[in-house]
Amino acid sequence: xxxxxxxxxxxxxxxxxxxxxxxxxxWRDARYQAFALMRVxxxxxxxxxxxxxxxxxxxxxxxxxxxxxxxxxxxxxxDVLYLVGVVEILAGVLVALRPRIGAPLVAAWLAGIxxxxxxxxxxxxxxxxxxxxxxxxxxxxxxxxxxxxxxRRDAAA
Numbered sequence: 556x557x558x559x560x561x562x563x564x565x566x567x568x569x570x571x572x573x574x575x576x577x578x579x580x581x582w583r584d585a586r587y588q589a590f591a592l593m594r595v596x597x598x599x600x601x602x603x604x605x606x607x608x609x610x611x612x613x614x615x616x617x618x619x620x621x622x623x624x625x626x627x628x629x630x631x632x633x634d635v636l637y638l639v640g641v642v643e644i645l646a647g648v649l650v651a652l653r654p655r656i657g658a659p660l661v662a663a664w665l666a667g668i669x670x671x672x673x674x675x676x677x678x679x680x681x682x683x684x685x686x687x688x689x690x691x692x693x694x695x696x697x698x699x700x701x702x703x704x705x706x707r708r709d710a711a712a
Contacts, residue, residue, distance in 0.1 A: 590698040594654050597661055597695055601647030608640025621675035655703040658696035665689040
């Protein structure tokens with residue numbers, strides 16, 4: 556009886572795993588809608604904020620850089636923000652093209668931003684907001700495991 560129950564349970568798990576592996580993008584599926592919306596958000600926002608690091612239209616970005624970071628890295632705070640802008644733009648493009656890779660990168664980037672903000676008194680509210688974005692990026696990464704298929708590595712003949 557135990558062997559049959561185990562066999563049936565295994566078969567049931569295999570059936571569920573097969574269904575998950577075969578899931579196709581379907582706009583009627585709320586999970587896919589969430590994936591698509593988050594993919595757009597984590598494409599547009601990093602690119603927009605990255606571009607703004609060069610122009611400081613939305614905000615004066617260097618004010619968010621902890622002084623110790625500015626002391627450790629060469630150049631001015633604005634020079635550091637230029638590099639930050641390039642990374643954010645690339646992360647947004649990567650989310651657009653390969654969210655399976657881009658979403659964890661954005662999550663890691665947000666963790667770095669949070670660390671910077673927590674080490675610089677006065678920006679705890681922004682750090683909390685970015686923590687929410689970090690959780691959303693991790694959620695996108697999880698959904699990307701389902702909806703962004705890994706590239707196939709077919710052997711060249």
